[in-house]
Amino acid sequence: MADDKRGREKQARDAERRQQERDIATELDRGDESEPPVEAAALDDVEAALESVQFPATGADVVAAIGDRTIESDGERYAIEALVPETDREAFDSPAAVQVAVRRPTVASAMKRIVESIETRQDAEFSWSQRKAYETTFRALGSIDADDDDEGIAVIRDWIVDRVRETGDLPSSRAVRREAAEFCRTNGYQVRADEWLGI
Template identity: 60%
Template sequence: MADNKNGREAQARNEERRQRERAIAEELERADESEPPVDPTELAYFESELETLEFPATAAEVVATVGGHEIESVDGTYTVVDLLPDAEVESFDSPAEVRTRVQRPTIAGAMKRVVEAAGEHQSATFGTSQRDGYERTFRELRTIDADDDDEGIEVIADWIIERIHEKETLPGSRDVRRRAAEFCRSNGYSVRNDEWLGI
C-alpha cells in the first residue's frame, strides 16, 4: 500500500480487523460449545457494521440497523432478525456483546422467541440472572442434544412460551432447568446431580 494518508488508514483498518478476528477466534476456542462455529472473519465484519450504532443499544435498534445482515454458520445462513428479538426489553452494552449473542444461532433463535413472548405480557419481565439462566440451560441442552437437531432446545423454548401465555409470567430458572432435566432423562440422556441441569 502507498505510504500516504489513505494507505495508512487502510493498513490501520486491516490491522484492527485482524485483531478482532484473532480475539473472536480465541473466544470461540475457549467456549466449550458444541454449537457449529461461525467463521471469526464473518463475526469481525459483522461487529464492524455495528459500530454505526450508539451503545448501549436495544435489540430493536440493532435489528433496525443490521437486521438483514446474514451470518453463515456450519448449520446454515441466518439473518440478524432471525437471531435477535425486535424488542426494547433487551439491550446490549457493546458490539462485542451482540456478536457473542449471534455466534450461537440455535440458542439465539430460541432466546429470541422467549423474549418476544415475554414482551407480549407486561407482567413477564426478564431479570439479567433469569435470562442468563435460560441461556445457560439452552447451552447445556445444545451440548447434550447436539446430534438430535436441537430438539431439546425447541421443546424447552416451547414450554417456556406456553407458561408465559398461560400464567402471564416467566417460569423461574430452576423450573426451566428441572423441565430440561426431565426432557433429557426421558430421552435417555444422563444428567448428573453436580451438573447445571441436575436438579
C-alpha cells in the same frame, strides 16, 4: 449514596451492569473454545456493520440497522433478525454484547422467541441472572451429542413460551432446568448429578 429505595435500586442496577460486562468479557475470551459454533472471524461483517449503530442500542435498533446481515454456523445461514429480539425491551451496551448474543444461533433464536413472548406484558421481569440461567440450560441441551437437531432447545423454548401464555409470567430458572432434565431423562440422554441439568 442515600440508603433509600432509589439508592438500593441504583446499586442493584450497577451490580447487574458490572456482571453483564464480566460475562461479555468471559464470552469473548472463550471465543477460541470449541463450544461457540460461530467463529469470531465469521462475525467480522457483523462487527463492521455495528459501527453505524449508536450504543447503547435496543434490539429493535440492531435489527433495523443490520437485521438482513447473515452469519454462518455448521453450514446453515442465520439472519441477525432471526437471532436478536426486535423489541425495545432488549438492550445492548456495546457491539461486543451483540456479538456474544448471536454467537450461538440456536440459543439466540430460542432467547429471541422468549423475549418477544413477554413483549406485551409490561410487568414481566426478565433479569440478567434469570436470562443467563436460561442460556446455560439451552447450552447444556445443545451439547447433547445424540440430539443433533437441537430438539431439546426447541422443546424447552416452546414449553417456556407456553407457560408465559398460560400464566403471564416466565417460569423460574430452576423450573426450566427441571423441565430440561426431565426432557433428557425421558429421551434417554444421561444427566449426571454434577452437571447443570442434574437437578
